[in-house]
Amino acid sequence: MRAPNVPHTLLIDRIGVLVTNDPGNGPGALGRVEDAALVVADGRVSWIGPAAGAPAADVRVDADGRCLIPGFVDSHSHIVFAGDRSAEFAARMSGRPYQAGGIRTTVAATREATDAQLRAGAVRLFHEARAQGTTTLEIKTGYGLTTADEERCARIAAQLTDEVTFLGAHVVPPEYADDPAGYTALVTGDMLTACAPHARWIDVFCENGAFDADAARTILAAGREHGLLPRVHGNQLGPGPGVALAVEAGAASVDHCTYLSAQDVAALAEAATRSDPTVATLLPGVDFSTRQPYPDARALIDAGATVALAGDCNPGSCFTSSIAFCIALAVRETGMTPDEALWAATAGGAAALRRSDVGALRVGARADMVLLDAPDPVYLAYRPGVPQVAAVWKDGVLAAG
């Protein structure tokens, strides 16, 4: 049943540039339509065409020459947590390296927090992201690392999104420091059983200091047995087996990809041709906040890999909820064109979540849209750090602006 305040039809007209991401134009091509209009009916895009020919609707919004883009699809976040690691960030900016072990600081604080505190923090970050144009947000567990704490993090995440990822395999918690195999057994046993009903995905941090390829393979296979689809954190802190493992496991995405070998790039290019591709998701906000090198998006795209951009909002390696900031970084630092970066943060994110209903504005797609206070989407990178979101619609309903 339709809520009483949801208009039956919404017309947005006098759109200066409409970004459709029409798949007919291929990855990275925005499918721009100039001087366009778009109609929404029952939460879906129902008509796109020249402004002059637009049908009437219950509600009309005059875009006044500004651009309308698909809402950002942020396929990677860790927003269910407690505690603060700003001192760790400050220490890094004075030369201390980033280490995965910092995750344990957040684990300790998260275990101490009440459900209400965890929920309030996640809700705040979720709405912060929404107000900046993120209309689909994946949310991971991974700061509980006991069965009860992972289960409540997954439950809280599921109250905010359909894209919940079980990341019990984030790091080995201190109580299992001498028994990492015992922790893998817990993750693939009781913890997985408790979390799987809330989740769509299973993820593993496959990196030195976290989980090796054998443990990661075991964990992803156990997730599949519970109906969870694999995704991987890999090649973040150095070269390693994450990408190869993700491609072997048929993961929807391998995220970070900061340190890639030529073989990794070739494997991702091959995986992009499959019916269920493995996407390379870049998280340049992490490389910014950890003072790491940036990934080479140019090499990936030129080789034929499908590249997504995501935020990785978390208290340790990257505490931003701004996809516009990530787009600006990707353009400046990873070799992406402005068009490729916007595509990667919308259609690319949708590919990384294996979603065909979001990330594009075509007839039948969800009316998840952002009106930018800008005449062209290049302004996202051209005016870094400047708020340019005039309005956000989720399923055709005004969510911000």
Ligand code: NIG
């Ligand atoms: O995606 N790589 C592992 N996990 C997070 C970092 C989390 C943290 O430092 O708390 C990431 O960067």
Ligand code: FE
């Ligand atoms: Fe992450």
